[in-house]
Amino acid sequence: MTDRTQILDTINAQIEPFNKKGVALTEATTFQGDLEWDSLTVMDFVAAIEDEFDIIITMNMQAEIENIGQLADAVAKLKG
Template structure:
């Protein structure tokens, strides 16, 4: 399993408690469209990801991240 696959698994595991719609989670899953998250849910989830990976996701980065795949790539970049 590659590092990205491991990161994807951890990210999707972190999404589960917030996945009220039980949407299928792929690289293309959209936080706004598919999961229908509001801004408070996003903030709670970002905090959980930051704690899980010991990283900081800036507000500018958050604004650019729309899908699970983009988040996984951003986490991989920040971990490096």
């Protein structure tokens, strides 16, 4: 199992409590469009991801991350 696969698995596990609509998760799943998250949900989720991976995701990075795949890439880069 690659690091990126582990990151994706962890991200998907972190999404579950926030996935009120039961959306099937793929790397292309968008947080705003597919999951329909509001800004408060996004902030809670980002905090959970930061705690899980022991990283800090800047506001500028958050603005560029629209889907699960992009988040996995950002986490991998920050952890690297």
